[in-house]
Amino acid sequence: MSSNGFTFRPENVVWEITFACNMQCIHCGTSAGKRRPDELTTDEALNLVDELADLGCKSLTISGGEPLLRKDWRELAARAKEREITTYLITNGFAVSPAVADDFLRLGFKRIGVSIDGTEEVHNYIRQRPDSFAKCLRTIDIMHDKGVEYCVVTQVSNANLGELDAMYEMLLEHGCTGWRIQMTTTTGRMKDHANMVLSLDNYERLIDKLIELKKRGKMLIDVGENIGYYGCKGSDLFDGMPYFGCYAGLRVAGIESNGDVKGCLSMPEQFVEGNIRDSSFTEIWNKPNGFAYNRQFTKETASGACHDCRYLPLCRGGCATTSVSQSGCRADNPFCMYQIELKNGIEPIDSENTLNLLRRFNPEALKESKAG
Ligand code: SF4
Numbered sequence: 625m626s627s628n629g630f631t632f633r634p635e636n637v638v639w640e641i642t643f644a645c646n647m648q649c650i651h652c653g654t655s656a657g658k659r660r661p662d663e664l665t666t667d668e669a670l671n672l673v674d675e676l677a678d679l680g681c682k683s684l685t686i687s688g689g690e691p692l693l694r695k696d697w698r699e700l701a702a703r704a705k706e707r708e709i710t711t712y713l714i715t716n717g718f719a720v721s722p723a724v725a726d727d728f729l730r731l732g733f734k735r736i737g738v739s740i741d742g743t744e745e746v747h748n749y750i751r752q753r754p755d756s757f758a759k760c761l762r763t764i765d766i767m768h769d770k771g772v773e774y775c776v777v778t779q780v781s782n783a784n785l786g787e788l789d790a791m792y793e794m795l796l797e798h799g800c801t802g803w804r805i806q807m808t809t810t811t812g813r814m815k816d817h818a819n820m821v822l823s824l825d826n827y828e829r830l831i832d833k834l835i836e837l838k839k840r841g842k843m844l845i846d847v848g849e850n851i852g853y854y855g856c857k858g859s860d861l862f863d864g865m866p867y868f869g870c871y872a873g874l875r876v877a878g879i880e881s882n883g884d885v886k887g888c889l890s891m892p893e894q895f896v897e898g899n900i901r902d903s904s905f906t907e908i909w910n911k912p913n914g915f916a917y918n919r920q921f922t923k924e925t926a927s928g929a930c931h932d933c934r935y936l937p938l939c940r941g942g943c944a945t946t947s948v949s950q951s952g953c954r955a956d957n958p959f960c961m962y963q964i965e966l967k968n969g970i971e972p973i974d975s976e977n978t979l980n981l982l983r984r985f986n987p988e989a990l991k992e993s994k995a996g
């Protein structure tokens with residue numbers, strides 16, 4: 625527990641159960657491919673599920689690599705179900721058959737995320753596999769027919785920003801009702817393709833497109849937590865709801881297939897807090913001074929525009945992975961819609977919710993502005 629009474633609890637855990645993958649996506653945040661030589665055994669993995677349940681984990685997202693390539697994925701999901709943890713799974717869709725969809729239903733997954741990154745040519749280019757698009761479409765058709773709850777997950781970069789309209793129509797035609805859209809950052813294999821990360825102009829175009837897609841109302845558009853924050857468009861994106869920043873190491877944890885623990889699976893290796901073979905997950909989670917970048921966040925943790933930002937006590941620099949990958953700093957985030965608008969001379973219009981929070985957490989900022 626922190627000094628201000630906030631309890632740190634790994635409520636939402638994302639678990640890379642294997643590093644093995646049957647695709648070679650250009651944007652892969654971890655450069656997955658071959659199974660790690662030291663991946664957790666089934667017994668170690670089952671014990672980990674028990675430990676997470678004992679610590680109050682409420683939701684477990686089983687991820688990879690490609691999680692369906694790990695032979696015991698059903699066993700791990702069954703244990704999570706037995707321990708009353710809500711499970712999700714993210715797959716590239718390549719290995720999903722009707723029998724696997726039946727397993728998803730039997731094992732009680734709340735939702736399956738299927739990665740699709742464009743129409744056929746662009747998706748196959750990004751995924752570096754000529755047959756991957758056809759398999760993905762087949763997968764969402766199987767899910768639809770079987771009644772598996774699923775959503776499509778898309779990583780947006782300069783390579784597929786122009787695909788979103790065509791994708792929207794295509795997904796609707798296939799009966800998709802939920803679409804999670806995230807922004808690709810310079811992590812993993814993208815370090816070799818940094819020119820594919822959205823330029824700030826294209827980032828603004830993405831936000832405009834997301835606002836428009838949300839307004840169409842035919843599909844639930846779930847916006848990734850590395851997009852937006854504050855400013856007029858940032859607020860529009862979240863329907864005026866305040867954005868509360870990154871929960872890595874506070875309410876969120878990421879676990880790699882060899883037992884390395886981080887606050888969030890997307891964070892780079894320097895954020896590994898320990899390995900469950902050296903100390904238990906519980907010890908790592910409760911380590912004094914662990915996850916300091918978020919648990920001990922102060923104004924001094926931030927630099928650049930974030931340091932003096934009126935929203936810093938709420939936003940804390942947005943997505944830590946995005947900020948670190950772009951500026952090297954925990955909180956100096958160039959992908960901030962508020963800052964982009966300020967540079968264009970646009971003042972923020974805060975919702976009453978946000979103003980109330982600012983009155984509580986940063987009253988000085990309101991004295992300096994007309995908005996208070
Ligand atoms: S400048 Fe930084 S702290 Fe302020 S809203 Fe943008 S990302 Fe958040």
Ligand code: SF4
Nearest residue numbers: 870872888943944945
């Ligand atoms: S680093 Fe980004 S993706 Fe990870 S928990 Fe924080 S906001 Fe979410």
